[in-house]
Amino acid sequence: MSFLQRSRLFRSIVRHGLPDSVRNRALVTFTNFFLHIQPVKVRLRAMQFTRTFYLGGLSAACFFILVVTGVLLMFYYHPSVPRAYEDMKDLEFVVSSGVFLRNLHRWSAHAMVALVMLHMVRVFFAGAYRPPREFNWVIGVVLLLLTIGLSYTGYLLPWDQLAYWGVTVGTNMAAAVPVLGDQIRFLMLGGHGVNENALIRFYVLHCVVLPLALTVGIALHIWRVRKDGGLYLPPKG
Amino acid sequence: MSDPEKVLVPERTDDARAVKVRLAVVQDEERATVERTDEPECMSFPHLVLREWIAFLALSLGLVVLSLLVNAPLEEMANPEKTPNPSKAPWYFLGLQELLHYYPPLVAGVLLPGFVVLSLIVVPYFDINLRREAIWRGRSLPGALKVLIVTALISLFFIFSAAHPVWPIVVPTIFVGLLMALPAALGQRPAVLHWLATRSLPFYIFLWFLIVATALTAIGTLFRGPGWSFTLPWRDGIY
Amino acid sequence: MPPLALGRMILISAVLAVAFVAALAVAPAQSYFTEWRRVQEQYNAAARASGKSAMEVQIQQIWNPTLGVVDRCTSCHVGMGGIEPIPGAPLFAAHPPIPHDPAEIGCTLCHAGQGRATTERDAHGKVHHWFDPILPRGEEEAGCGSCHSALPVGAPDIAAEGKRLFERFDCLACHRVEGRGGAKVTAIGAPDLSGIGLAGFSPGWHEHHLGRHRAESSGPFLENYGPLDAREADAIEAYLRTLVAAPRISEGKRLFHTRGCRGCHKIGGVGGEDGPELTQVGRKGIETMLFPAGFEGPETVRDWHVAHLLSPASVVPGSTMPNLHLARSEAESLALYLLSLRRSEVAAAYWPPDRLRVEKLGEREFGTDGRTLFQVFCSACHGTSGEGHRYGELAQAFPAVANPDFLAVAPDDFIIQTLRKGRPGRRMPAWGAMESGLRPAEVEAIVRWLRSREPVPPPFEEVARAVPDANLGRETYARECAVCHGANGEGAIGPSHNTAVFAALADDRLLYRTIVDGRSGCAMPRFRDLDARTLASLLGFIRSLSAGDAPKPDLTRLDGLPAGDPVRGAAAYAGACFVCHGEAGMGGAAPAIGGRTFLDAASDRFLAGNYLMGRCRDQKGVAPSGGAPAPHSEDTSAPRAGGDAAAVADAIAWLRSEAARPVARRNLWQAGGDVTRGSSLYARTCAGCHGARGEGKEGPSLNLPEFQSAAADAYLAATIIRGRRGTAMPKFSLDQPDFPRLGAQEVRDLVTFLRSPGGTGHK
Known part of the structure; x- marks a missing residue:
């Protein structure tokens, strides 16, 4: 072990010793890119499960699972009619674990929407939206909208009846906006109805635009949690 | 932590393999949001990281097992000429779709959700009892009356403003109104009433919103069938 | 630092990690242990046992991008897609012989089901949200309709006659048709004709057979073949064209096209619009069908169709489809045809000739x-x-x-x-x-x-030979003719024919033709159901009407009638005839003289004679008004004032040229009656059945613009006079128990009222 640690390669990657001292454990946290978003020390109260139920973290975890399964699914998917639907059938019948991938992606997506909503509820009831965290709350609302947007754009991609009519119903609601309703709907669908144009539009939004926006948003959200003094804890007593 | 007498001098060496470390020092009172705390703390690594890892694994395990057992829905290929009855949006929009049953699309699909999003965004900026003071300090019959009158007015509005009474809004309104009025009318004993009395007004508003949204979504998801008629999921299944 | 149970946390995370990895590993295992893998391993075992080479275990598929076919059925039905079949094993056997190569066109185009699926349940389409399940056993033939959307049905009667001839002439001795016949097939290699309607045949088949028949000294060509006449050969050809290797569908289709189903149902854009379109009715899924309580038999798509055909309203409440009182076997046959109506959008390169002919070239399948x-x-x-x-x-x-x-x-x-x-x-x-x-x-x-369908009248020669009977002639005349031509032939609605001029001009053939063919542009109907003796008697009676008339007219004027010029004739006609005989001679106040049948029967001499020497005895108040030239005088002795034989000949030539033009002529004869009298007559006589305003009750409506524009005065008058046997419409020219007898003037009044703006004509 110590030989390994002394090796040049290891030291080029990990620049601290075994995390057996407070110093090294602190170094683990802030020299590691993935861990540096966390503080070196946390208050015990903040670590209680019932304080946060880890809802924010689990939302992010869902996003991670979705990105991984989503990228794998992209290998098998053509955003065109009727290929899109046929690809669903191929995933089900000939791609190894294809149906599992699709299931995991679908259920994680539902879980993420629910978790983000629950996260918001938790934050509100904890009073954590109040100054100085008010802008982070706004970011959180935007993240909720982005999550719903991701889920909704993904809903169309299988191109089955559920997708088609779900999106038709939703975009018809948008058409009710006064004056600009039809234009908004046209912008959303790239046409006057749900068709192949809408499919490619939703595909690009689902796979590129919204995930990028969400990634940036999450980074901003977590960064601000740190900058605003970490997890909100009610004053003692 | 910081001793002005001792200056931290970086370790100097020519060995490229040596790890150079710079520790930052946070000075007190530099940022308003950082407060000195005497609370018990622990190192994030390994305690917090481990817990997060466990949470992640538990979630993933749950989702994987679910995915192995339950297949994601896939119906026949999209067919613009064949409208399923009912045509439903994804579950998180079914609350809005349920509202469409009561209000014209402009109200249910644009104004109401727009209003909700807007109020969620501005809520921390409006000084609505940001201190979260308790709604009641003692018994207050006029207060209870006021709350009940407001509740009645809101209920009446939702009974008569729509094509048919919006029960998914009216019932939660009355429920929350009663919760608010009870401690004012009966005092703060037992402890439940005390708890209710010490909640703030935003708590009740948000609670109301939450129950309404949940009720609308649940009804839209579970209790609506062909032609948006009322169905019972245990009798007719979920559409 | 307080104890945070680090050890327990590590343990929990380790357990979870192991469980997570294990769960994750289930997914690939799930997709490895599949049905088709097991089946293919069975194949390999069977192949080794019978000394065949084993196959590589992998998903098999038939892929045809032109047709959009991805059929993985051969992953289990191994023998049908290129792997060596094992006879006898149901799953591994080869496909029964068909005209198509399954390895090219795949399976689902014909059999339906879900081609992309690789499990039996999914592939056979017996799953939720797959609405095109595999065709059940016994209904496979229906799959043909997917591409063959327009199998020829021909003329069913002729084809049936052809089939009779085909069997009577013993064609089955050599040829096999739908599993019958062909005993001598091996001897001379006569082809199986079951699918000849699609494959097509040489138009010279009969000559070919006949040539062999003459050349051979023995054998089936000599013994079993003989000359056919053209009608027989045509009928047999019509029969052969309906042989499309799908006898049960052909039978159903034949029924469909003899029972008038297309009158209400459209298939491929041809047919009526009262009933639902049936172009793809074969794809109608069971989920769209309601089985009434107490439905007899299994609840399948086919049985639904059978029950619906047998009694539409008891399966679909409120259905307006009439009950055709089909036999069960007919309903089953029709149901199979309906199931075959499952037209798919296949690439045009694969269109069979029947579909191309009908859908691209616009030919009819019937x-x-x-x-x-x-x-x-x-x-x-x-x-x-x-x-x-x-x-x-x-x-x-x-x-x-x-x-x-x-x-x-x-x-x-x-x-x-x-x-x-x-x-x-x-x-x-x-x-x-x-x-x-x-x-x-x-x-x-x-x-x-x-x-x-009209009765064929006896030929003129037979009438000419028949012995007339004066009484019969009188009776017949009184019954059928007197109402229009007057009891003594003096004319009323129809022209007079009791003058010496008429008798001299009109020959028996003209009278005969006019009686049996009627006169288009007139109220004169066709009397085709009179036998030769009656006709001869009638002719005799008509001749007798003019017996007492003035002395024989001098017809010499007509002898040198010049050949007319139609170009000049237009003006001559317009000047002298138009005002009464109307546009192109199609009638007006006077009878039509421009009808084709009339002009064919009437000679120039007859026409010119009528004009130049006069015809009518009494103009009955139909004299034209407003300075028009007086109608031909009844004075038979003197030639008409201004009568110019050349001009008459021109007018006649013009009339003939007009009649020869292929344009539809409206019957312009006008009844010229009195609206007021007609109105009260209608209320008394007709309103009971046809409604007070002609809106129709038990009798048909008379006030629709389409009827009014199609039915001329003459048609109305003739119908009133003649009645319609087999319906409630009486013959008003006779005494009836419940209806008054109507005379010529009353008929005129009635018709005029029917056509008047205040009557039923314009509503």
Whole structure:
């Protein structure tokens, strides 16, 4: 072990010793890119499960699972009619674990929407939206909208009846906006109805635009949690 | 932590393999949001990281097992000429779709959700009892009356403003109104009433919103069938 | 630092990690242990046992991008897609022989089901949200309809005759058809004809056979073949064209096209619009069908169709489809045809000739002779032979369009107009106006066939030979002719024929032709049901009417009648004739003289003589007004003032040239009666059946614009006078128990009222 640690390669990657001292454990946290978003020390109260139920973290975890399964699914998917639907059938019948991938992606997506909503509820009831965290709350609302947007754009991609009519119903609601309703709907669908144009539009939004926006948003959200003094804890007593 | 007498001098060496470390020092009172705390703390690594890892694994395990057992829905290929009855949006929009049953699309699909999003965004900026003071300090019959009158007015509005009474809004309104009025009318004993009395007004508003949204979504998801008629999921299944 | 149970946390995370990895590993295992893998391993075991080489275990598929086919059925049905079949094993056997190569066109195009699926349940389509499950055993033939959307059905009657001849002439001795016959097939290699209708055959088949028949000294060509006449050969060809290797569908399709189903149902854009379109009815899934309580038999798509055909309203409440009283076997046959109506969008490169002919070239899949067209479009309502129909469940009775009385009074033009424009308000659609309806030539073919249903009158020669009977002539004249021509032939609605001039000009042949063919452009109907003796008696009686007339006229004037010039004739006609005889001689105040049948029978001499020497005894108040030239004088002795033989000849030539033009002429004869008298007469006599405003009650409505524009005064007058046997419409020229007898003037009044703006004519 110590030989390994002394090796040049290891030291080029990990620049601290075994995390057996407070110093090294602190170094683990802030020299590691993935861990540096966390503080070196946390208050015990903040670590209680019932304080946060880890809802924010689990939302992010869902996003991670979705990105991984989503990228794998992209290998098998053509955003065109009727290929899109046929690809669903191929995933089900000939791609190894294809149906599992699709299931995991679908259920994680539902879980993420629910978790983000629950996260918001938790934050509100904890009073954590109040100054100085008010802008982070706004970011959180935007993240909720982005999550719903991701889920909704993904809903169309299988191109089955559920997708088609779900999106038709939703975009018809948008058409009710006064004056600009039809234009908004046209912008959303790239046409006057749900068709192949809408499919490619939703595909690009689902796979590129919204995930990028969400990634940036999450980074901003977590960064601000740190900058605003970490997890909100009610004053003692 | 910081001793002005001792200056931290970086370790100097020519060995490229040596790890150079710079520790930052946070000075007190530099940022308003950082407060000195005497609370018990622990190192994030390994305690917090481990817990997060466990949470992640538990979630993933749950989702994987679910995915192995339950297949994601896939119906026949999209067919613009064949409208399923009912045509439903994804579950998180079914609350809005349920509202469409009561209000014209402009109200249910644009104004109401727009209003909700807007109020969620501005809520921390409006000084609505940001201190979260308790709604009641003692018994207050006029207060209870006021709350009940407001509740009645809101209920009446939702009974008569729509094509048919919006029960998914009216019932939660009355429920929350009663919760608010009870401690004012009966005092703060037992402890439940005390708890209710010490909640703030935003708590009740948000609670109301939450129950309404949940009720609308649940009804839209579970209790609506062909032609948006009322169905019972245990009798007719979920559409 | 307080204890945070680090060890326990590590343990929990380790356990979770192991569980997570284990769960994750289930996914690939799930997709490895599949049904098709097991089946292919079974194949390999069976192959090794029978000394064949094993296959590589992998998903097999038939991929045809042109057809859009991805069929993985061969992953289990191994023997049908290129892997060596193992006979006897149901899953591994080869496909039974068919004209197509399954390895090229795949499976689902014919058999339906879900080709992309790799499990039995999914592939056979017996899953939620797959609405096109595999065709059940016994209904596989229905799959043909996917591409063969327009199998030829030909002219069913002729084909049936062909089939009879085919069997009577012992063609089955050598040829195999649908599993029958062909005992000598091996001897001379006669082809199986079961699918000859699709494969096509040489037009010289008969000559070829006949040549062999003459050349051979022994063998089947000599023993079993012989000469055919052209009609027999045509019938056999018609039969051969209907042989499409799908006998049960052909039978159902034949039934469909003889029971008039297309009159209400459209298939491939051809047919009526009263019932649902059936182009893809074979794809109708069981989930769209409601089985009534107490449904007999298994609840399958086929049984639903059978039950629905046998009794529409008991399966679909409120259905307006009439009960055709089919036999169960007929309903089953029709149901299979309906199941075969499952037209898919296949690439044009794969279109079979039948589909190309119908959908690209616009040919008909059924025969276009009048008889067949009538069966295809009309027979459900008007009966297979035009005898009419009354369905118990429908309030309306459908007219007997082949009724001889109807055909006797209805000119072609009237039938054509009715076919084209329909009868709105009744179920008769406008076949000429619909995209999916009848083409002009087809409408005419139907009219020709209807005409062929009329009785054939005895030929003139037979009439000429027959011995007249004065009493019979008088009776017949009084019954059929007197109402229009007057009791003594003095003329009323019809012209007089009791003058010496007429008797001298008109020969028996003209009279005969006019009686049996009627006179288009007039109220004169066709009397085709009179026998030779009656006709001869009638002619004799008509001749006798002029016996007492003035001395024989001098006809020498007519001897040198010049050949007319039609160009000059137009002006001559306009000047002298138009005002009474109307446009192109199609009638007005006076009878029509421009009809083709009349002009064919009437000689120039007759026409010119009538003009130059006078005709009518009494103008009965139809004299034209406003300075028009007086009608031909009744003075038979002197030539007409201003009568110019050359001008008359020109006018006649022009009339003949007009009649030869292929344009539909309206019957312009005007009844010229009195509206007020007609109105009260209508209220007393007609309103009971036809409604106070002609809106129709038990009798048909008379006030629809389509009817009014199709039916001329003459048709109305002739129908009133003649009545319609087999219906409630009485013969008003005779005394009836419940109806008054109407004279010529009353008929004129009635018709005038019917056509008047205040009467039923314009509502």
